[in-house]
Amino acid sequence: MPRNVRFWIFPRLTAVKLTIRPGQTLTYQESHRTEEGYSASSETFIYDEEQKLVIDTWATEGRDCDGILRHTGIKCFKIDNAHAGHVDEDGIAYPKWDDYEPTEVYDEYAQAMNY
16 A cells, blocks of 8 residues: 655754655755855656655755856655654755766756866
């Protein structure tokens, strides 16, 4: 019988507990202005019941005087590892994440300089 998975994430300086059902997709996005530009992040969680994985497709992006910097990646955890990762000082146990696909980095000025 399929089961819901409950796990913790840490967006914007506070712990948040999520519950995801088999086949469900949850998305979190935030952005804000900074002194020199902006900062944004997003995460999309998918519960793949067949593989018994929660998959997180994530992205962060910001712009400042050095141009645009973007990181993207995909990580996952086996549903049995929903509380097998880092435990913080409040006793909250986070998932044990594994890389699902390599992280990609885009740096606007480094790209322009052919780095």
